[in-house]
Amino acid sequence: MAPQYAPSLRSCLAPLLLFLQTGFVVIFAFYVEIGGDIEADGTTFSSFYPEFQDVNVMVILGFGFMCTFLVRYSYSATGFNLLVAIMASQWAIILRGMESWYYTGKIRADLRSLVVAEMCAASALISIGAVLGKTNPVHLVLIGLLEVSGFILNEWLLQVLLKAPADNSIMLLHVFGAFFGLTLTWILFRKGSLQPFEKEKFDRQTGLFSMLGSLFLWMFWPSFNSVLVDNHSQRRLWAVCSTYLALAVSAVTAAAMSVLCSPKGKLNLICMQSCILAGGVAVGVSMSAVRQPWEAMTIGFAAAIVSTAGWRHLKTHMLLAFECHDTCAVLSTHGLPGLLGWLAHLLLQIKACDDHATAITFAVFHICTLFITITVSLSMGVLTGFLLKWNFWRPPQDKKCFDDQAFWEFPHLAVRK
Numbered sequence: 001m002a003p004q005y006a007p008s009l010r011s012c013l014a015p016l017l018l019f020l021q022t023g024f025v026v027i028f029a030f031y032v033e034i035g036g037d038i039e040a041d042g043t044t045f046s047s048f049y050p051e052f053q054d055v056n057v058m059v060i061l062g063f064g065f066m067c068t069f070l071v072r073y074s075y076s077a078t079g080f081n082l083l084v085a086i087m088a089s090q091w092a093i094i095l096r097g098m099e100s101w102y103y104t105g106k107i108r109a110d111l112r113s114l115v116v117a118e119m120c121a122a123s124a125l126i127s128i129g130a131v132l133g134k135t136n137p138v139h140l141v142l143i144g145l146l147e148v149s150g151f152i153l154n155e156w157l158l159q160v161l162l163k164a165p166a167d168n169s170i171m172l173l174h175v176f177g178a179f180f181g182l183t184l185t186w187i188l189f190r191k192g193s194l195q196p197f198e199k200e201k202f203d204r205q206t207g208l209f210s211m212l213g214s215l216f217l218w219m220f221w222p223s224f225n226s227v228l229v230d231n232h233s234q235r236r237l238w239a240v241c242s243t244y245l246a247l248a249v250s251a252v253t254a255a256a257m258s259v260l261c262s263p264k265g266k267l268n269l270i271c272m273q274s275c276i277l278a279g280g281v282a283v284g285v286s287m288s289a290v291r292q293p294w295e296a297m298t299i300g301f302a303a304a305i306v307s308t309a310g311w312r313h314l315k316t317h318m319l320l321a322f323e324c325h326d327t328c329a330v331l332s333t334h335g336l337p338g339l340l341g342w343l344a345h346l347l348l349q350i351k352a353c354d355d356h357a358t359a360i361t362f363a364v365f366h367i368c369t370l371f372i373t374i375t376v377s378l379s380m381g382v383l384t385g386f387l388l389k390w391n392f393w394r395p396p397q398d399k400k401c402f403d404d405q406a407f408w409e410f411p412h413l414a415v416r417k
Contacts, residue, residue, distance in 0.1 A: 183381025
């Protein structure tokens with residue numbers, strides 16, 4: 001029998017994209033303006049544009065290629081990553097400019113707002129990793145829009161209720177995205193996931209491209225962590241150096257742990273390409289409290305151990321115990337290192353406090369920050385998951401999961417009459 005692939009995406013994907021993009025164009029036409037005094041805080045275009053490009057490379061190339069490890073899902077991994085990233089970024093610019101629109105009637109767009117929008121989109125790309133290969137592009141676009149909406153809502157709550165600094169609330173994107181994705185994969189769980197999917201595997205070529213994505217992320221992560229730090233040169237230097245040291249230590253530790261956790265005592269490429277980034281995730285969340293090189297290196301060391309152990313053991317336990325089929329192990333790559341970074345931030349900040357009252361106050365607010373973030377993440381994940389469970393969105397069959405052929409043209413496979 002011929003494979004029953006969906007013959008066309010014309011009836012669902014095309015109308016959705018055209019409707020959304022037309023709406024964005026109309027909103028930008030009437031309410032968005034390019035401007036702002038970019039030198040008001042000492043930042044010039046020539047000094048900020050390279051950092052914008054670094055973040056752009058991470059979001060488009062890094063996350064895109066990182067998810068190409070599945071042997072028959074590389075077209076979708078890179079193509080849908082680009083689609084979700086650009087749709088989510090446009091939506092983030094609009095949502096984050098609502099306050100400016102309320103007071104001035106205009107949404108102001110500049111390089112900084114583009115960078116923040118792409119970081120919001122990165123949280124959506126993290127979430128999508130949990131359901132990679134088990135959804136269609138319509139699902140992914142909706143996930144991106146709803147996840148970004150929830151993330152910006154969480155950022156607003158943290159800044160209004162707890163007066164959290166903007167860069168601290170945004171860097172919680174790893175924790176928010178990981179728990180949002182886990183909630184999605186729990187609600188959208190397929191019974192067929194209890195046995196390994198036929199096409200959920202990798203080969204040498206796809207593994208190489210996936211490692212290429214991780215290398216892009218590894219190289220540009222210092223810019224990702226430092227881009228929102230104020231323009232004080234000393235603080236940015238701390239951020240860049242701390243991130244690099246944490247990444248370096250986590251790469252070495254991940255290699256050692258990969259060998260120790262392997263039954264045959266060999267390196268595992270997929271484990272490596274996921275866990276070498278753990279130090280960058282953890283130190284990014286704790287950036288404002290890191291002051292010494294050894295602190296960043298210790299955080300990177302602990303993050304790599306936690307991430308590698310989670311990748312090796314936790315993914316299987318989450319599937320069997322909680323019916324969470326986490327395709328890209330986002331809990332181990334982003335969730336656990338993000339929580340470790342939050343804990344390191346708490347301990348380092350308490351250590352730096354001069355009196356107990358200040359330390360207790362900070363601890364209460366810091367715990368509330370995590371509580372609100374996880375609550376909003378889980379709530380939005382539940383809402384999005386139940387919305388996507390409708391058969392109206394035409395989810396792919398179990399036999400068609402992790403397969404590009406359901407969505408992309410392959411001319412060499414076309415039947416010629």
